[in-house]
Amino acid sequence: MSKSDSLNMSTLLEAVASGSLDVTSALQQIEVADYTINSSVIDLDLDIDRQKRCGFPEAVYGAGKPAEVIVEAFRKLISVGQNCLATRVDESQADVVLANLPEVNWNPIARTLRWMSTENPIEQAKTGTFVVTAGTTDRPVAEEATETLRWMNFEPGVIYDAGVAGPHRLLKSLPRLESAKAIVVVAGMEGALPSVVGGWVACPVIAVPTSVGYGANFGGLSALLGMLNSCAANVCTVNIDGGFKGGYLAGLIASQTDSQS
Numbered sequence: 001m002s003k004s005d006s007l008n009m010s011t012l013l014e015a016v017a018s019g020s021l022d023v024t025s026a027l028q029q030i031e032v033a034d035y036t037i038n039s040s041v042i043d044l045d046l047d048i049d050r051q052k053r054c055g056f057p058e059a060v061y062g063a064g065k066p067a068e069v070i071v072e073a074f075r076k077l078i079s080v081g082q083n084c085l086a087t088r089v090d091e092s093q094a095d096v097v098l099a100n101l102p103e104v105n106w107n108p109i110a111r112t113l114r115w116m117s118t119e120n121p122i123e124q125a126k127t128g129t130f131v132v133t134a135g136t137t138d139r140p141v142a143e144e145a146t147e148t149l150r151w152m153n154f155e156p157g158v159i160y161d162a163g164v165a166g167p168h169r170l171l172k173s174l175p176r177l178e179s180a181k182a183i184v185v186v187a188g189m190e191g192a193l194p195s196v197v198g199g200w201v202a203c204p205v206i207a208v209p210t211s212v213g214y215g216a217n218f219g220g221l222s223a224l225l226g227m228l229n230s231c232a233a234n235v236c237t238v239n240i241d242g243g244f245k246g247g248y249l250a251g252l253i254a255s256q257t258d259s260q261s
Helices: 003-018 023-037 050-054 067-079 091-100 136-151 167-171 193-198 215-228 243-260
Strands: 084-087 105-107 112-115 129-133 157-159 182-187 205-209 235-237
Touching: 003 023, 067 084, 067 091, 067 112, 084 136, 091 105, 112 136, 129 136, 129 243, 136 182, 136 205, 136 243, 167 193, 182 193, 182 243, 193 205, 193 215, 193 235, 205 215, 205 243, 215 235
Parallel strands: 129 157, 129 182, 182 205, 205 235
Antiparallel strands: 084 112, 105 112
């Protein structure tokens, strides 16, 4: 038994001892976990203890993985009541996952698969996060950030097409952003929008450069450098097309704000 397996077993036993989990349910979880861990077909060692250590479960990076690996990862996470998220999933992978787990939500624009535990119903999702895009071509990356926040039990406000070429479009949305605890701003081209947003709000702005742009954009490099050199002190920057990272950081920031209020 690995260290992570031992920690998971300890968590189950503690839940039984405290009365929050009955013996039958604990045995069922152990049986499912044992099947997944010892599967001779799929070599999978999920970090089930991550939610306890870091506040949120392990997400699955789907690119290049057999769809069956995503299915098994979701089954193991579901068996212990943890929310599931897979990113960079293509349609063929999604078809296999949905055939095995039809309750999973597939977002083809974000290329994500998401499953929420019944302990985290969407109607109880927290507010305070926003995702803003410069243009509609930035939407796939913004959708990845949005799905990440939903997986973290936030329902973000979304503002599309607020780029600096039409500054009035952002101005009309500023009243909505006044309550924000964290804002993800997704932009390509020269990457100016996060700095503009940062100058209007009193919360962290997570800048996500996208690979949208003409040749001198260098696949998002010019947007990345522009965001890294932002004059707005509340702007921090993640990698090119890093919707998951931007959404995750926004969720962490908003969660910390909630815990202190």
